[in-house]
Amino acid sequence: MSTAELKDLFQLNPKITFLNHGSFGACPLPVFQDYQQWQVKLEQDPIQFITKTGVEAYRRSKEVFAEKFHCSVDDFFLTPNPSTAFNTVIKSLELEAGDEILSTDLEYGAMDKTWDFRCMQTGAKYIRQHIPLPISSKEDFLAHFWSGLTNRTKVIFISHITSATALILPVKEICEKANKLGLITLIDGAHVPGHIPLNLDLLNADYYTGALHKWYLAPKGCSFLHVKKQKQDLLDPLIVSWGYASEFPSHSQFLDYHEYTGTRDSSAFLCLPSLADFWEKQQWKQKTQKAKEILHRWYPLFCKLLETKPICPVNTDFLGQICSIPISTPLPFELKEVLYNQYNIEIPITNRAKDFFIRISFQAYNQEDELAYLYESLAALKSEGKYLN
Ligand SMILES: Cc1ncc(COP(=O)(O)O)c(C=O)c1O
Structure with missing residues (x-):
């Protein structure tokens, strides 16, 4: 199954480049149906x-x-x-x-x-x-x-x-x-x-x-x-x-x-039993491994584009399928909004005190093209100079 087909197993809006699995997750359809069946049984x-x-x-x-x-x-x-x-x-x-x-x-x-x-x-x-x-x-x-x-x-x-x-x-x-x-x-x-x-x-x-x-x-x-x-x-x-x-x-x-x-x-x-079946049938663990490798390859590229440095060694001791890239922005809230409203990208801008980050989640259903699209969008915003310094 390709990553595009994998994404079809989720109910996520296909018009959105969804790079924020980390906030609230996403549930695959067979498991979601199991969940609804339990609700029906409860009601009956x-x-x-x-x-x-x-x-x-x-x-x-x-x-x-x-x-x-x-x-x-x-x-x-x-x-x-x-x-x-x-x-x-x-x-x-x-x-x-x-x-x-x-x-x-x-x-x-x-x-x-x-x-x-x-x-x-x-x-x-x-x-x-x-x-x-x-x-x-x-x-x-x-x-x-x-x-x-x-x-x-x-x-x-x-x-x-x-x-x-x-x-x-x-x-x-x-x-x-x-x-x-x-x-x-x-x-x-x-x-x-x-x-x-x-x-x-x-x-x-x-x-x-x-x-x-x-x-x-x-x-x-x-x-x-x-x-x-x-x-x-x-x-x-x-x-x-x-x-x-x-x-x-x-x-x-x-x-x-x-x-x-x-x-x-x-x-x-x-x-949890239907989830275990899903993980097994889709070999999800192996797929997440691949997702990690892709994300770790892109992390330094984003840093270079944004003229910042990684916040840790880029390896599996410190990073999984989610990573935060430091950014320099005068308008963090507006940056998140413009990424969603203008570019259809769902991604959080996070912070630790006054340090801001763009936090990328890369789930097994995400495609490498989505990282490339985020990269191009950030490059365009950076050259515009309003949301990114
Ligand atoms: C470290 C950490 N703890 C807890 C939570 C979530 O907790 P809750 O769902 O109870 O708000 C998150 C969610 O992103 C988290 O990152």
Whole structure:
């Protein structure tokens, strides 16, 4: 199947050059149809579905997940998004005035806000350790990160792949050291499942969240929270419902507390078996490998055009199918609008403080021609001189 045919498996508007898979993902048609079938089943027989058939389908989905991401079915639950997952953890952590949460200044804004909220309640301090760009090596990154460690550090919070800057960070090394130091680890892997390898048991973080509707291609509203066994009983439910002090407890208080949050449509959670079939049938993993190679080949070309420098070594240690190229623009918001309105290109302009980036996502359904079209469009805008310096 050609990449053009692959794109037909998605419902994305064919008139748009879609280079922003990273924000909310896209779901292939066979999986989307499975999702809708679950919704129909729920509507046809709500009582049976919510109490029996849906529960069994959820269990099957969890089994597929556990095999794919290397963990026990008892150690995670599905959530609509990473914010729900980490609100559960952050609001439940015991923090005291002066405790420090060591993080970076590369984190996702909504997570920063959640920490700010919790720190206001408790008097703890959220330390957004400055990471200078470009990063020259893993060691360089780790040295900058760990220089924020103090004797008040209690928690480590860090993205596995950052949002605005799209960098893969060395979280395995961070978890190893944090575990030795007895620090609590929260890893935000929103962009990780289906994008780079993920072995939850081996990584051994205390808390790990990831979105399945981004690079793993699930219907929107499908994410997870994985919690190390020793921490499970410490976690309060974000929403107190029937599983709290349950009259019919299961083998796991952790699952009782978190898996039932009131009436909802959980159809997106039930599609993991059909997604696994899709990945297998389309050999999606091999295709994403090729997409990475193409994107990494283009990264320096975009830098040359925009007269900027890569923010990290251009290799698979730091970059996957998404990368952020520094740009110099006086009008970042307008640049995004003109790319969409005039050139039909959907692509985000992101920032870290006053540094701006154009963030390219290159999914297996994207064609190299689309990168060439983005290149030509940026070249035209650069020579115009209004949106790009
Ligand atoms: C690092 C990171 N965390 C979390 C999210 C998304 O979280 P939510 O869907 O809960 O807003 C994103 C989305 O792009 C992200 O890049």
